[in-house]
Amino acid sequence: MQKTTRYIQKSLEGIYPPEEIRAMTRLIWEDACGFSPVDVILRKDTVLDESLRKKIEVIVEKLLQQEPIQYILGHAYFAGERFKVGPGVLIPRPETEELTLLIMRENKNRQLRKIADIGTGSGCIAITLSRHFHDCRIEGWDISPEALCIATENNQNLGASVSFLQRDILQYTPHAEELYTYDLIVSNPPYIVPSEMAGMEPHVLDYEPHTALFVPENDPLLFYRAIARVGKKLLCKGGKLYFEINPIFARDMSEMLFSEGYCDVRTDNDLFGRQRFASATR
Template identity: 45%
Template sequence: MTLNSYIKSNITRLAPVYDTSESRWLIRIILEKLKGWSQTDIMIKGDQDVSAELQFSIDAIIARLLRNEPIQYILGETYWHGLTLKVTPAVLIPRVETSELVDIIVNENKSKDLAVLDMCTGSGCIAIALARTLPFPTVTGVDISEDALHIAGENAALCKVKIHFLKSDVLKPINLPEKSYDIIVSNPPYIALSEMSVMDANVLDYEPHSALFVPDDNPLEFYRAISSSSLRLAKPGGKMYLEINPLFSGQLRDMLKSDGWEDVTIIKDMHGKDRFISAHTAL
């Protein structure tokens, strides 16, 4: 079977789960991962026969995709914010919205040698992106999961940045020096359990629930703890940036103001949803 025919047959196989454009993208990145082929290479090789070995490898991946397993977990990596990062089911797959959060922080902070703290670091994506784009920062990442911290450490090494990773539960006081951080950022669990019914199977069946969900009766649980710790850990005038659930943006804004944060600002994402909050401590 030629490569073109094989690609068409797999687009048909994937049709129950993915539309045509997404299927083409999936097959392209599978071929790039397995063979190192670019889009041009795929076009050039279109009339060549596909080896049985390659068909076997791709068929195995297609079978996993049809079970809604994310391609990032299947391949063991994702491309995000210009970085190739290792991902496993121990960590969330970084989203484009989180890339927006990094851009907001970088655009608003031009000083050198800033001290940055990333709470709920997961794969380390935010910490690593900030370490690479801010001018000479010192970056610390905190997470409760040893498996996540292992992945984060591997990613920092792959991206050639120095980050101090610390195991700690952000719901409890974190053992870090007070009044030490210029920037504190977090993308904590923020999806209410009641929202599970409208979520895709590839998220519910494979991504870590501990990094996604919060109780319906306490949706600001992580933000309340992060706010308290950040007020203690931030320098005077230190900034805090949070990725948030649009459903609770107003409640969270009011809570942060009540906690004593200044200039609490809700920021919309590219889709027009309340997705981020920024604030700073008093000078």
């Protein structure tokens, strides 16, 4: 095992930062091979069988092509749970977990009846909220059938009760029975403009779905504006909007939400001190 650990780390040297290589090595041993960190230490002289060595070699080869390890393994961790992911959905980010925890913290004393997660992807936000707000109807909306398929599988695997719906927020008109029935809407929509591509990592650009990442350069608030406008018809009085946002458009976000008639508009920083979240009240 010790020899294989050296092989993994030496192969990835110069391509990934040292701390990322250590994390990948642990994931390969633990998630792909079933060996805990303690196993790896105690069984350092164990010789691996041929099939396991081949499996590790295939994973390393994919990592050398900068394929995200979450796609290679087929899952990612979010709020302590394992979610299936694939090329059709974004890999859940720590910032999105921060947003979910912020919602849970700020609404712990509210009697929430209905929540919509718009652009649900793998379903990580909706499912995590469903497991926290037990008596609340939670919906996950997405335009992508592939994303909804993965989200539904995660919902079943984690014993959650989210209702997933195929909807295009840019074209959506609320039904009469939906008007003013939602207590909370959350969304982490596409928010990267094409001019930011130059600073992005290949494992994001080459593998993650661009439709879930990018917005037009000339209209970076496209999805937020659409959600805010639909939100005015869906949210009950006092209902809340929560967004993950691009920090460079934080001021524009606040101005847009005020102009759409929302109050208590606020932005919050992520753990790195960037304006990453916006919230508002109808």
